[in-house]
Amino acid sequence: MTLATLKTQIARDFGTPAVVIDLDVVDRNIARVQALCDAAKVANRPHIKTHKVPTLAHMQIAAGARGITCQKLGEAEVMAAAGISDILVSYNLISAARSGRLTALRKTIDLTVCADNPVTLSAYAEAAAQAEADIGVAIECDTGRMRAGVETPGEALALARLIKETPGLTFRGLLYYPTETSWPATQKFHDEVLAGLRALGLDAALVSTGGSPNLVNVGKLAGASEHRAGTYIFNDRMQMAAGVARLEDCALSVFTTVVSRAGPERGILDAGSKTLTADSGGLDGYGLILEHPEARIKGFAEEHGFLDLAKCNARPSVGDIVRVVPNHVCVVVNMVDQLIAVRGHTVVDVYPVAARGKLV
């Protein structure tokens, strides 16, 4: 098979746009990150938000991952149903707890959930009571990202004490997501919390760091037991821009047809914001066209990708199929119902994105 025949086959059997992953690259990415964690003596707990596919999660575990990370309970439900039992959900699951779904899942697996506030803990305690089973909780700590997570060791310790005192809750540990520059601050934060936990008679069995760009820092936090990274399995333009992936490490591309060339310096792709998303990731242009790297995807309508071809010598024709490496791969996967798996230029499988669109 050649690339040209692969394009023809995908256009005929699936149509475009189509989201395609190269399993040879996926295999390499999985192996490289597992080796990196092994070398740092830190367990690997990949974040499945990037792929949302049980088969790929099983591949990560088979390669040595301890378990998986999910961001929403609905994702954990899908993965648990596929036989994965060691799951961390790195989110304040207030709605999932109040709607009874955390209770239902806790009856089937002993997952670990997250909190940065007492309201979330109270919702977890109610879910535990209804499940008639303890729920394990890790405390999310913020050391500079300004997203979720308590801002001070004192707040972390207050929550740890509350978990200890609340029937139905078990303290599991601490979650960090350091920024590029906040590793020293994270160490200081962590050391203070550890001292306080000892005084409370608590043990942080789980100490998790996160992020694909942070893979260069795995093991840097003394006391870390695990790392959770997601994007590395596919990579994208953002990972390339962050210097943690090369083009040959990008496993996913969107096959898309040029459907209009109304002007000499412009064109339209049949992949718009409904496929590639408006998430620019802070980069210029909305994707890298492998066949025309000088072309710029300058914007979107829902079904139209706007091409600026001014800097292209060889310009695509109407009907051409091109491959786009997206800026942010996780959000692209969430747009589609299936990933077409290839090895080289041969289609070998089709994976339903089973955990797509799980809001709760």
Added chain:
Amino acid sequence: MTLATLKTQIARDFGTPAVVIDLDVVDRNIARVQALCDAAKVANRPHIKTHKVPTLAHMQIAAGARGITCQKLGEAEVMAAAGISDILVSYNLISAARSGRLTALRKTIDLTVCADNPVTLSAYAEAAAQAEADIGVAIECDTGRMRAGVETPGEALALARLIKETPGLTFRGLLYYPTETSWPATQKFHDEVLAGLRALGLDAALVSTGGSPNLVNVGKLAGASEHRAGTYIFNDRMQMAAGVARLEDCALSVFTTVVSRAGPERGILDAGSKTLTADSGGLDGYGLILEHPEARIKGFAEEHGFLDLAKCNARPSVGDIVRVVPNHVCVVVNMVDQLIAVRGHTVVDVYPVAARGKLV
């Protein structure tokens, strides 16, 4: 039922984030636009890309719409299966034609498709031959939007001649999508094309204008037979900013829970880019929080909406459920599998978003 009990019910039965539409507002929006088209003596052909729900398309037709507009063949397949037979697809459907799906749909309904180039026409002709049925084609004309569409009357006439000469293709008419300022240019373009068509012995039975902001211009193009608008059924912050909708015309809101308040001036919603999308529509902030209009949704992670509460006097607490009117409603609907339909504060139905995520 009160708003508070509705929030509690939605949190319990569906969880958050949840996408909710108020059918009383939907009814008013449908009736208002139908009346507007009736008054202008232009047929109404709503674009279903906004709602992607067959029941809502049937409501539009029951109110007087001639048929519907779709943007992709996959959407037309869903609507045809739901019993809607008068469908215009306003897109160069190259991939759908080459994959055999246009042929399959043509065997069930006599849809009208679109083209702005000969490659698309050639793909349609092959689909027609395979279907053993003529395919009706409208020519997409660009008068300033710089998306798809031929740029000159001469190109339009060359395509019309090609359609006339190509076995299997039937000329149906012309599609326009004028910008705010290009209506006079559109009239000039259209008059030139009409004269040329007469010389070719062709009749443009379909002359379609488009856009919800353009509803103020319905009937402005002499010779227009139809208008296609989508967003008006729900409206959003972009329509409000364009001056064509008021807040009380916005039928859709996202119910979302405040899950973290790690700092006094910031907070996190459980609706991130996976629900509200990174499509800002060029506006400041990513949605209007009805309970806290001074709050600013300043950005997203996939599952986190970042709240800037600096300008809020009354700040939301963790666990509060708030309603967000999105910037761009069409892209939000495409993220979710169901819309929860209410009247006032009572849940009356749940609509699967049956045409969600149709790429081809």
